[in-house]
Amino acid sequence: MSVFRTEIQDVGAQRGAGVLESRLTGLSREEFGRDVWARTAALTRGASDFSDVFSPSAVDELISRRGLRTPFLRVAKDGSTLPESSFTAPAGVGATIADQLDDTALWRAFADGATLVLQALHRTWEPVADLVSDLSTELGHPVQANAYVTPPQNRGFDAHYDVHDVFVLQIEGTKRWIIHEPLLPDPMRDQPWTDHRPAVADRAARGTAHLDTVLRPGDVLYLPRGWLHSARTQGHVSIHVTLGVHPWTRYALAEQLARAALAALRDDPPMRESLPLGASGRDGERDVVRERLLAAVAKADPAPSFERARRAQGRPAPLGPLAQLSALNGLRPTSPVRLREAVEPWLSGTRLFTRVGYLDLPASDLVLVTRLLDGRIRTAGDLGLALAERLLRAGVLLPGNR
Structure with missing residues (x-):
């Protein structure tokens, strides 16, 4: 092409x-x-x-004013990477940091x-x-x-x-x-x-x-x-x-499938039995293991573990602790709230999974949480103050509008 x-x-x-x-x-x-x-x-x-x-100007600010440390910067010349010691230095009085960027050396x-x-x-x-x-x-x-x-x-x-x-x-x-x-x-x-x-x-x-x-x-x-x-x-x-x-691949899905199958075999009593004395792996035991492994693979569902691994590769939107505390202390029915960006929420039964953990919800809250995930919640009153407070404390909600 x-x-x-x-x-x-x-x-x-x-x-x-x-x-x-x-x-x-x-x-x-x-x-x-x-x-x-x-x-x-x-x-x-x-x-x-x-x-x-x-x-x-962003380059200059990051290098000279942000106090970055390795490995947030590396230096290369003529195809080779320079040693970190050649462009880092101690941070000075009051900081026990030895690898901050040295703007003069850089x-x-x-x-x-x-x-x-x-x-x-x-x-x-x-x-x-x-x-x-x-x-x-x-x-x-x-x-x-x-x-x-x-x-x-x-x-x-x-x-x-x-x-x-x-x-x-x-x-x-x-x-x-x-x-x-x-x-x-x-x-x-x-x-x-x-x-x-x-x-x-x-x-x-x-x-x-x-x-x-x-x-x-x-x-x-x-x-x-x-x-x-x-x-x-x-x-x-x-x-x-x-x-x-960094793309997820079919191989990565196969890894999760294999893990799910092996987890199931761990709970299979015959698979935990010791091999006979003198077993070489080239006798009938190999066929028994292959048959049970294939059956476990056929039944395994890699989706939950794959989703956990996929979500772990990303980060949710930033959360400011002071702004979060202020929102909790001043929570009112008219307080604007929003679902935290990139938190990757999904409901499984009455459990809400996100990149920051999971919450078990009463069945009475499911309709409201579904509305939140659909983007139809705009204020704490729309969600209910008790649920809004819980989700703010969990870091699933953020204060303010998008």
Whole structure:
């Protein structure tokens, strides 16, 4: 499939489209899933103005004023990662922290051609966190974000592939990207490119590029996991944000299925019996075990454990303890409340599961909780003060309007 290119300018946002359409690709979720997702590299020119998401001033603030520690930043030069001790220092009087970022050391490394990588940006910069949360909700897969700040005419890393999908958002400057098709399609997390370093280097050096292009501010490049890529800045400093999508796979579902089956076999008395003396695993015992295991797999339901694992990969929206306490102390029927974003709630019988734990509910509250999950609750009075207080204390509700 050829690379998809389009021209958009946030037109999707005007009609309430998802973040894929309004900010990243110009495609609806259905179109993206059908034509692009996990299939091919895709380039979108002028996808969005990302100045509200990240900027050079954001880089300076994070490095010089936020007191970040490792591993929130790493430094790379000529394909190698520099030791953390070369750009960290003690925090000074009153703080027993030895690995805060040293802005002077980072400036010297950057001036000498090093790339600064701000990691887990979805935990340190709110506009990026909001974008990541929206994208993760839309895709149904965990998303994280890094920013790469590269000085002119430099590269941070050798040609490589990632074990997750990426959206590259060009923020500042320009960067030339060279893309090759995968050596290992759909690599798992334990199959990194370093296991195939010679083949990756050979493909990058001698293979025909699938795409050779320069990204400019507002452009977005999507790469499925496994696609080889390398990048080099042009005449100015380049800043890009990478949204890394860590997809759930059929293999992950199979792991949960196997765990569910093994849990069932633990409660099967014959399976707990000792093997006969001298058992080799090549006698009739193997057939007995295979038969019971297949039967357990056929009956196992991996959905609950899969859902727990999936929810554990994301985080709910931020919660301010002081604002939460103030809301509880001043709770009135007219107090505005809202379901906490990205809390991933779901009802199973009378139990409400969320990313922050579960609550057992009386049957009389189920209708109200269902209305809350459907977005039809606006005030504490709509929900009932007792239930609203309980959900605020549990961190499922937040005060205020969206």
